[in-house]
Amino acid sequence: MKWTSEKIPDQTSRTAIVTGANSGLGLACARELARAGARVVLACRNVSKGTDALSAIEQALPDAQLELAALDLAELASVESFAQEFLSSHGDGLDLLINNAGVMAPPRRETKDGFELQLGTNLLGHFALTAHLIAAMQGRPDARVVTVSSNAHKMGRISFDDLQSERRYNRWVAYAQSKLADLLFALELDRRLRASGSQIKSLAAHPGYAATNLQAAAPPLLDRMVMRVSNVLLAQSAEMGALPVLYAATEPGLEGGVYVGPDGAGEFRGHPRLSSPSRAARDERVAARLWSTAEELTGARFELEAGAAA
Numbered sequence: 450m451k452w453t454s455e456k457i458p459d460q461t462s463r464t465a466i467v468t469g470a471n472s473g474l475g476l477a478c479a480r481e482l483a484r485a486g487a488r489v490v491l492a493c494r495n496v497s498k499g500t501d502a503l504s505a506i507e508q509a510l511p512d513a514q515l516e517l518a519a520l521d522l523a524e525l526a527s528v529e530s531f532a533q534e535f536l537s538s539h540g541d542g543l544d545l546l547i548n549n550a551g552v553m554a555p556p557r558r559e560t561k562d563g564f565e566l567q568l569g570t571n572l573l574g575h576f577a578l579t580a581h582l583i584a585a586m587q588g589r590p591d592a593r594v595v596t597v598s599s600n601a602h603k604m605g606r607i608s609f610d611d612l613q614s615e616r617r618y619n620r621w622v623a624y625a626q627s628k629l630a631d632l633l634f635a636l637e638l639d640r641r642l643r644a645s646g647s648q649i650k651s652l653a654a655h656p657g658y659a660a661t662n663l664q665a666a667a668p669p670l671l672d673r674m675v676m677r678v679s680n681v682l683l684a685q686s687a688e689m690g691a692l693p694v695l696y697a698a699t700e701p702g703l704e705g706g707v708y709v710g711p712d713g714a715g716e717f718r719g720h721p722r723l724s725s726p727s728r729a730a731r732d733e734r735v736a737a738r739l740w741s742t743a744e745e746l747t748g749a750r751f752e753l754e755a756g757a758a759a
């Protein structure tokens with residue numbers, strides 16, 4: 450039988466953070482984790498949208514244990530204050546971090562810290578967030594970090610000579626780079642966790658093609674119109690797109706370092722199954738260089754040994 454969210458094991462007494470939980474996949478993940486009994490922190494940049502999402506989940510699930518917290522991944526100070534607030538109010542720790550939020554193909558913009566917006570939001574914000582929170586996951590049974598990548602990672606290349614697309618900006622190339630970077634990060638994090646003897650796992654997932662606000666949010670009008678049509682004709686629902694993420698987050702016995710996607714043709718739609726990262730995503734030298742570059746840019750450090758954090 451195909452895997453659905455009904456197969457999520459009981460999550461009672463587990464605490465999860467879902468970034469970008471007010472919309473699309475993040476909202477579906479937050480709702481299904483809450484349905485399974487997890488305490489879920491909705492980490493949203495827009496608190497008013499977050500409040501609406503929280504109310505919608507509460508309406509469907511009156512017993513849901515939900516919290517809302519402000520997190521703007523495009524501002525390192527916001528990432529740090531979100532993490533500090535979480536750590537000071539959740540002494541028992543964190544079981545699940547879902548690095549889901551993302552932006553796709555906007556005109557060239559920069560984060561508050563001067564990073565190209567897609568790299569800054571999709572990779573660097575999540576890199577810093579994970580570094581701040583990883584110590585809170587040490588010692589928690591079956592603790593997992595799940596980072597959301599994309600089929601687009603297969604088109605990606607990490608351009609170390611113009612990482613922030615300052616010399617030349619193509620919004621789709623920059624999106625593909627950021628999603629390859631997400632996958633490189635997830636796999637490198639798992640290797641580092643294993644090397645340090647940690648029990649925490651890092652996994653990655655992608656939704657295939659799901660109709661969400663991603664396609665509506667950023668690109669110019671023509672692309673938006675094309676995507677609106679293809680959303681109707683080709684895309685699966687946000688709920689289906691969320692399944693690989695939920696599977697990576699909760700399926701018992703999954704190894705760290707795996708990548709989960711939909712099982713349909715081209716991995717555009719379907720139910721979760723293990724997927725294969727591209728060769729570029731498995732390049733350990735690029736991953737190590739990207740890691741140190743991310744450390745330099747964000748100032749965040751992962752202290753994986755002995756349970757200490759950035």
Ligand SMILES: NC(=O)c1ccc[n+]([C@@H]2O[C@H](COP(=O)([O-])OP(=O)(O)OC[C@H]3O[C@@H](n4cnc5c(N)ncnc54)[C@H](OP(=O)(O)O)[C@@H]3O)[C@@H](O)[C@H]2O)c1
Binds near residue numbers: 522658
């Ligand atoms: N949908 C697909 O077909 C597809 C395919 C491949 C990969 N993905 C990946 O799936 C993930 C979720 O996307 P989605 O499809 O669910 O899109 P979505 O409906 O647009 O949701 C994206 C979420 O990210 C949030 N976000 C954007 N910038 C942020 C920031 N600076 N700080 C904090 N949160 C921020 C958005 O907040 P606002 O609502 O405030 O904008 C929203 O909650 C993304 O990583 C995307 O790359 C999606």
